[in-house]
Amino acid sequence: MIRGIKRYLLKGVSWGCMLLFSFSAMAQISLKAKIDSTDILIGDLVKLSLEIKHNPEIRILGSELVDSVKAFELLYLSELDSSFQKGLISKKQDFTFISFEPGIQNIPSFRLFYQEQNDTTIKWIATDTFQVNVQLVDVDTSQAIQPIQAPLGVPLKWKDLKPLIYIIPGILLILFIFIYLERKKRNKPLFSLREKPKLPAHLIALNALRKLEEAKLWQKGNVKEFHIQLTDIIRIYIEDRFHLPAVESTTEEIMEDLNSIDLSRELKEELHSFLQLSDLVKFAKHNPLPNENEKCLQSSYHFVNATKEQLFEEENK
16 A cells, blocks of 8 residues: 555656656747837837847757748847846847838747757747737828928027037147147247348358358267258258248258259259268268268358359449
8 A cells, every 4th residue: 555655656756857847948948029019100110029048058040030021121130138147048139120011010920949958959939920000190181282391490509509619629729739749849949930031042041151161060070960050051041042841851852842943963963962961960870071071061052152043233323
């Protein structure tokens, strides 16, 4: 008797375990769907929300619509929202549809394919099919059709201009700082308003060359400073005489600009050679011979005298 009761109890526990295991297997994955409205006006939006929950051991293979979405167009697909809660992976995604066909329209069910662990069988679950009533806008046909109205003008308000009060000064401040740093890096004043020479350009240049020659900088060992001042004199002369941006230009840019001036080839080559040597002294720490320094000075005199502006004086009658 007791053995019979035990046998029945064992069978009951076994059947209970099997049912519990089956229920647990079925509960390993779920697919839910809902829409935010079943009645919309034509041209309105309807959102379908999908939620999948499954055991991490389940492999999701993909999804598909059971039937084509004929009356609806997919307008927007949200980012996939994934999370892990209570031992299950949860994934949520929203589909936004729009319809321009009136009547009872169907959003077909979604079918999700998956595989369980250690099982190559492809299984699937599906959502329900949703029906949406797409209604036309009521139109009063008894009234005459009115012409299309022009867009209404929006008056400009103070709050619309207020952001400009902060944006424009900010842009000007950034521009001012950029110019200031750029000029400072080149050891130039912020506003370099050099007055136009009262004397002709060649007279100013010749006077500066004589003062430089009398200073005897390269003879005292200040070779680099000699070439810096010498090239500055010639650059300023070229800018004042020919109206070319020589002060801020490189040697090659100066020579390229001088191609538009009617100068002899020999004179251009002499100037080019002198400027190149000075660049080597200033930027490459080149130490020229004394005769090279003297030649650079004489080349400067020669260039100014050869290109000076001819002055004419009226004869006294």
